[in-house]
Amino acid sequence: MESSKNLKIAEIKGEVMEINVKAKILSLSKREVQSAKGPLTYHYGLIGDETGVMPFTAWSFPTTVRENDVYEISKCYTKSYKEKLRIYFDNRTEFKLLTETMEVKRTYKYYEIKDLNLNDKFVTVEGLVTSENRREYEKDGEKKEVFQYILKDQTATIPLSSFGKKLEAGKYARIEGARLDEFNGYYRLNMSDKANVEYINIDLKDEEKIMDIVNLRGAVGGITVTGFIINMGEKSGLVVRCSECNLKVDDIRCSDHPEAPLKYDIFTYFTIDDGTDYLQVSAGFEALKEIANINREYLDNPQRPPLKKEVKEKIESALTHHALKIKGNLRINNMGISLRSTEISAITEDLVKSLKTEINGGSN
Ligand SMILES: [Zn+2]
Structure with missing residues (x-):
């Protein structure tokens, strides 16, 4: 009888045939494609655990599986797709819902502000922190504060709201784990006090960049x-x-x-x-x-x-x-x-x- 191996996300290296992971579903999307046998629906997204994050594709998927829940997932496999390792679920894969919470270790891709796009919502960005504005609001009867800035790199600017964490205006910051969304047609970034902020000694050149x-x-x-x-x-x-x-x-x-x-x-x-x-x-x-x-x-x-x-x-x-x-x-x-x-x-x-x-x- 074959036994599958329990692995952490960061331990998964290369293409493996049968593994078990304990992971949180971080994002979940559905897609329909035309195949030779007619329309085919599959799911895809990201899973993660304390060690890292990985994209997945599910050819077969229980309808009860939800975003932000933690599962013990057995009998899955990995394959390289477009030079990136993905984890695959099929009709042999089993999902067992766990009640525990899980702190996921994320890695965030770096973008210049002009290249930000809604296909990648959790990102690393850099820029000069400008124009501070502090606002108070109430959530669940508690008084909270949000600091609003304009983040400016050499390519573009974007509004940034920092929930609970005051940034150093006038300094050049590298922010890991900001979340991009769109409001009223404009992009903006939000960050919680958990986002990692590092100040870098960079002088932003004050030159105009003409875009094509x-x-x-x-x-x-x-x-x-x-x-x-x-x-x-x-x-x-x-x-x-x-x-x-x-x-x-x-x-x-x-x-x-x-x-x-x-x-x-x-x-x-x-x-x-x-x-x-x-x-x-x-x-x-x-x-x-x-x-x-x-x-x-x-x-x-x-x-x-x-x-x-x-x-x-x-x-x-x-x-x-x-x-x-x-x-x-x-x-x-x-x-x-x-x-x-x-x-x-x-x-x-x-x-x-x-x-x-x-x-x-x-x-x-
Ligand atoms: Zn009027």
Whole structure:
């Protein structure tokens, strides 16, 4: 009779035929593929124990198995898939639910902020810790605190909330075990007081990095792109807002605040192309005021209210017919990725070329 071997995750080396592990299901997903015999459903995810974490694939899986539960899993095997060792469960594998808790030792892959993506939610990141903001909240009747920062590396920025642990603002930190998620179209990082923080002596170079649009991935901030406008949004120009709720008013008054005075504002959206791809951009007053030469006095002048046509022309002539440099934050939705700009400036075509040369390593 064959007996299978009890192994810790870190002890699993190479392809083995039959082993038993005691592990926690860390993540669990389902996928359907087409096989020669018709549609085939399998499960995959991560399991871990005190020694490490490993990806798994389950060809057969009890429906009672849940994320965050600990199991004694017998008769599984390992195989290399895409040069990475995976553990496999099939119809001989047995799952026995255990009531004990387990502290899993995780390893977190390092990402530059621009490369963060929701396929890998627990990560290691580095960056300058900036702009501290402390907030209190209550959880289960207990007073807790969260510290909010913007983390900035040489590629991008991202908001970071640290629950219960104050970081050293102004220092460059390496954070292991931050969790990435998306809120309202923007990425953000959260960390608990268990995340490992180490301060490194690195001077972040204050140089602007122009990104190729084709390389933009996640909804991170502090991004700079260049390009030409290839399409101007038709509803760009003067907008009217309620002074109470700041929402756009299409009628002559806000339906929620009919008494509130209205105020003029500007807004535009357009598509730019930098030769690698195109990108949807939106911009409000702050991003437009300088380049379109429109100030508050112009918009708020009671003697001469701004004219729709004039504003539209001012914005269009300022933005078209030359290259633009646009800074802002990327946002993601079901239409794809777009840029909420915070700053727009005009640049010469020569500068665009020299910038491109720089990014490409100066090799052309
Ligand atoms: Zn209103």
